[in-house]
Amino acid sequence: MSDFRDIIIKLAFTMYSSPGVYALLLGSGISRDAGIPTGWEITLDLIRKISATEKAEPKNFVKWYQERYNESPDYTKLLKKLTITSADRANLLRSYFEPTTEEKEENLKVPTSAHRCIAILVKYGYIRMILTTNFDRLLEEALSEQGITPTLISTEDEMKGAIPFVHNNCTIIKLNGDYMDTRIKNTPEELAKYSNKVNKYLDRIFDDFGLIICGWSAEYDIALRNAIYRRKNRRFSTYWTVKGKLCDEATKLSNHLKTEQIPIDSANKFFIQLLEKVEALRDIEKPHPLTLPLAIATTKKYLSEDKYRIKLYDLVMEETEKTYRMLNSEYFAVEGVKTEKEIFQRRMHDYEVSVKIIMGILNTITYYGHGRYLDLITNVIERILQIPKGYRYIDGLIWLKRYPALLLAYSIGIISIAKENYQALVALLLNTNYSKNDEKKRAIEGLNIHKVFDGNYDTWVPYPNAEKVKLPAHRYIFKIMKELIKDNIPDEKKYEESFDIFEYLLGLVYIDVMFKDVFSENVRFFPIGRFVWKYYKWPHDEKGLKLINDFIENGLKQEKEWILLKAGFFNGSVERFKECRKAYEDKLRAISKNW
Numbered sequence: 001m002s003d004f005r006d007i008i009i010k011l012a013f014t015m016y017s018s019p020g021v022y023a024l025l026l027g028s029g030i031s032r033d034a035g036i037p038t039g040w041e042i043t044l045d046l047i048r049k050i051s052a053t054e055k056a057e058p059k060n061f062v063k064w065y066q067e068r069y070n071e072s073p074d075y076t077k078l079l080k081k082l083t084i085t086s087a088d089r090a091n092l093l094r095s096y097f098e099p100t101t102e103e104k105e106e107n108l109k110v111p112t113s114a115h116r117c118i119a120i121l122v123k124y125g126y127i128r129m130i131l132t133t134n135f136d137r138l139l140e141e142a143l144s145e146q147g148i149t150p151t152l153i154s155t156e157d158e159m160k161g162a163i164p165f166v167h168n169n170c171t172i173i174k175l176n177g178d179y180m181d182t183r184i185k186n187t188p189e190e191l192a193k194y195s196n197k198v199n200k201y202l203d204r205i206f207d208d209f210g211l212i213i214c215g216w217s218a219e220y221d222i223a224l225r226n227a228i229y230r231r232k233n234r235r236f237s238t239y240w241t242v243k244g245k246l247c248d249e250a251t252k253l254s255n256h257l258k259t260e261q262i263p264i265d266s267a268n269k270f271f272i273q274l275l276e277k278v279e280a281l282r283d284i285e286k287p288h289p290l291t292l293p294l295a296i297a298t299t300k301k302y303l304s305e306d307k308y309r310i311k312l313y314d315l316v317m318e319e320t321e322k323t324y325r326m327l328n329s330e331y332f333a334v335e336g337v338k339t340e341k342e343i344f345q346r347r348m349h350d351y352e353v354s355v356k357i358i359m360g361i362l363n364t365i366t367y368y369g370h371g372r373y374l375d376l377i378t379n380v381i382e383r384i385l386q387i388p389k390g391y392r393y394i395d396g397l398i399w400l401k402r403y404p405a406l407l408l409a410y411s412i413g414i415i416s417i418a419k420e421n422y423q424a425l426v427a428l429l430l431n432t433n434y435s436k437n438d439e440k441k442r443a444i445e446g447l448n449i450h451k452v453f454d455g456n457y458d459t460w461v462p463y464p465n466a467e468k469v470k471l472p473a474h475r476y477i478f479k480i481m482k483e484l485i486k487d488n489i490p491d492e493k494k495y496e497e498s499f500d501i502f503e504y505l506l507g508l509v510y511i512d513v514m515f516k517d518v519f520s521e522n523v524r525f526f527p528i529g530r531f532v533w534k535y536y537k538w539p540h541d542e543k544g545l546k547l548i549n550d551f552i553e554n555g556l557k558q559e560k561e562w563i564l565l566k567a568g569f570f571n572g573s574v575e576r577f578k579e580c581r582k583a584y585e586d587k588l589r590a591i592s593k594n595w
Helices: 004-017 039-053 061-069 075-082 086-097 101-105 113-124 138-145 156-161 196-208 222-229 248-257 267-285 292-304 306-327 341-354 356-368 374-385 396-419 422-429 472-484 492-514 530-535 542-556 574-594
Strands: 022-026 127-132 151-153 171-174 210-214 238-242 260-263 433-436 439-442
Touching: 004 260, 004 267, 039 061, 039 075, 039 086, 075 086, 113 127, 113 138, 113 267, 127 196, 151 156, 156 196, 196 222, 210 267, 222 248, 238 248, 267 341, 292 306, 292 356, 306 341, 306 356, 306 374, 306 396, 341 356, 341 396, 356 374, 356 396, 374 396, 374 422, 374 433, 396 422, 396 472, 396 492, 422 492, 472 492, 472 530, 492 530, 492 542, 492 574, 530 574, 542 574
Parallel strands: 022 127, 022 210, 127 171, 151 171, 210 238, 238 260
Antiparallel strands: 433 439
């Protein structure tokens, strides 16, 4: 049986990408939490009441009834024995299905969370067909709360006159009838066989729709079970929620259908989490309330005059918190989610979408801020890099939680190089920290591609032939970052130069910050970049080497006046820079020779 979170994510993606394709098959378990009895439970209760009128106290009500009336208990016959008119029958049954004032206060016999979540999924268009063995009207009530009037089919006559279900926003088929109609089915004989007309109708539904089964045991509904066995078309999957263990008949049917079983605690919890994940997919794809162009335009306006300073801070902090909440929501849960390539790549894409707005704001501050508001860069990176307590770094999806902060760091870093805004680079690489297991860490330690794509997960990035090329994660980020910051650096040559110099400085600063003795054997896990393959391959790419060498040599000619050193890097020391450079390049050459 698959893990709950693992498979519910798969189901959410499937429903989101194929709205209306899946039908629900609901049994009594869906209404159990509402205190609604099954048809058989009502039958037994009616027998209990009959026996009480005769002052009998049988241990076995069914046996007593059979001996007393020479027939097996039958819901319809019982109602005929106890009532005369349809109004009498309605009044008798009302107490089983309609809540009293006290019951309403206790949330009994009213739509549950499961019913309401289903109604919202119907409203969104993800569910159009619902089959149920229940007699109650809780689903109809929940749909009514959402302003939806479904097409109801509870008898064969209604099936005959119904509008084709392909033209309905929502169709509910009450397979065993409605509690206000005495023709409901609940005895073994009644549940054993459908008419040819009903069978043909069900065959079409099971052929046209995928199936999500919840709250149905399959133990008593023999005709329904047989209808599902006849299902020939397997183009859509069948998902079956399981609380505890399936009975033998359900197990056989599940094996026949090759269902995806979903272990659940309750129908309520299942549908709440399913709806949350579908809504998360809707939210992440729909236009952001603050669009990227509007966010950039607003930031530019606030940068233009100091009187907007407070508004700028409010804008950045509000968007940062929105992004943080999204990144740490249930949608991006990692515990219990199996790390698979498809999920890994989808999550990368969703992280990229999630940070676009805040990235646009920070990029604008870096490009147009003239060295002001740098504390905003520090605050945002620290917040986004901060992963809530409780995570153990054991697999790729957890390491990938640093990816959004890495994207922000690269965009700020590349623009800082292009604009020679080294104060912004200081804010990013020297002034930013985060906490890990209550220990203060420098942000530069976490802003390392090799720690985000730890192990062999860099071969999972959506880059052509990722498993065959060197540094695929670096190449992928180079590719996507070009699009993300093209409004700031439209020139491709300028972009490539700035990207490579940033990655080079990222590794150089890491060695300086993290190691006092840069020639120690303990110097490891330092960032490298795509420039290693490009510039240090054998034979050397002289043009590639010249780019970085020119950047460094031009800076060193200025000695302590070099803007990089004046900003605070390498403690402003030329000697420390040269020492770190030699140690770094020794390491880079050793790496490249192995290639």
